[in-house]
Amino acid sequence: MKEFDYVVWQEDKYHVALCINVEISSFGENEDEAVKNLKEAVELYFET
DSSP states (O other): OOOOOEEEEEETTEEEEEETTTTEEEEESSHHHHHHHHHHHHHHHHHO
């Protein structure tokens, strides 16, 4: 699997994760959940 760069920041009570390579984002209640959700979103993006 290819590696991607991402950034994570907190907005209010959620953490937002943004994949810089393909401009896809996701969020979660903590940093780990946000990154996990981002990974799933990127995988779904490349499936289509």
